[in-house]
Amino acid sequence: MRTTQLIVASSAAVLTFGLAACDTADMEDDADTGADTEQGEDTEQDRDTDTDTDADAAMDEPFGTACAAVPDEGDGSFEGMAQDPVATAASNNPELSTLVEAVDTADLVDTLNSAEDITVFAPANDAFAGIPEEDLNALLDDQDELTEVLTYHVVEGTHAPSDLEDGSFTSLQGEEVTTTGSGEDYTVNDAANVVCGNVQTANATVHIIDEVLMP
Template identity: 55%
Template sequence: MKKSLLASALAALTLAAAPAAQAATTSSFLFLSPAPAPTDMPSPTDMTSPTDMPSPTDMTSPGATASPVGPGCASLPTSGPGSAASMATEPVGTALAANPELSSLAKAVDAAGLTETLNSAKDITVFAPTNAAFDKIPKEELDTIMGDKDKLTKILQNHVVEGRKAPADLTAGPLTTLGGGTLTVTGSGEDYTVGDAKILCGNLQTSNATVYLVDSVLLPGAEASATPSESAS
């Protein structure tokens, strides 16, 4: 009788333990199974860069794609000081000083104390007389001008106008200089004249200005680019 009761108790315990073991096994498999990846995450192919961001080639400086115009452009150095590529990286005062054909102008700008003024200016156009242009002025008269800072400053200001002027802008009307005078430009294509001075090569870009090389000095109070003795007569 005791053995029968003991056997019945063991059987009952075995049957009760089976579902618990099965549940434990199932729970362990559920715990170890990896969680599925979220279905709303973008795939790598969807994570493209924004299409409205400018490429490096779009972020160019003003005037970087402008082409020089004028019969004298062919004589410009192809590289180094005085070349279009070199001028484009520098402010205008520094660019003029580095150009071998503009050493007389650079000397005048320095004597007037205008180098930093030109370098700090924003968006201007400079008509830059070459060395040959200064050579047209008799030496004694040029020495007198160079020794008179106020007069020299006035003359140099007569070569600067506000705004970057492309060739097509030059003939739109008289240009008002920083010295308060006016300059009239005529011509088209590769042939332009400012006053009586020929533009040898223009539309040259610096970091803050557009430059036109001219063959005569432009004097205040006269459209003509005469020497001081001619303008007084």
């Protein structure tokens, strides 16, 4: 009888120890799983943060199909334009040569270069090419009308792409300019498309557009 009791007692002790060991192992597995899950969540959050940071950084850069035509280096490059006031910067960019000629004809170079914190919706050469030659020559010959048109392309404040999503701005000419869009797709006055946006100069943000705006 005593031998049987000892065997039962020993078996019970072994069983108790075994259950305790299993509980300890399960707790360790749960802890490891929790740590792995937490680490996975942190990694996913870090990944999301990196994505947001990359998106924000991307929107700080010029964007649009026409940006490919801007020189990679020199005074007319994005880096070069950022060093000069807007009229001077535009004069170094071959995609804006017609606009520069018009600004010079209207005697607005000093006005634009000395302005503080402005945004320019700058018509590319192709935008002017879309105007019948007779009409364009008549515009260039009428300094008062030319000044009205050109100052209508300049608005107060430096406006990033996010400001263009549903924007309404007062132009130097006095009338309102409106913008709509998102991402890298924006229109001005429901007519002109931004083809190279967020170009920085020393005193202005430039959004190059594919049509000439008429007040």
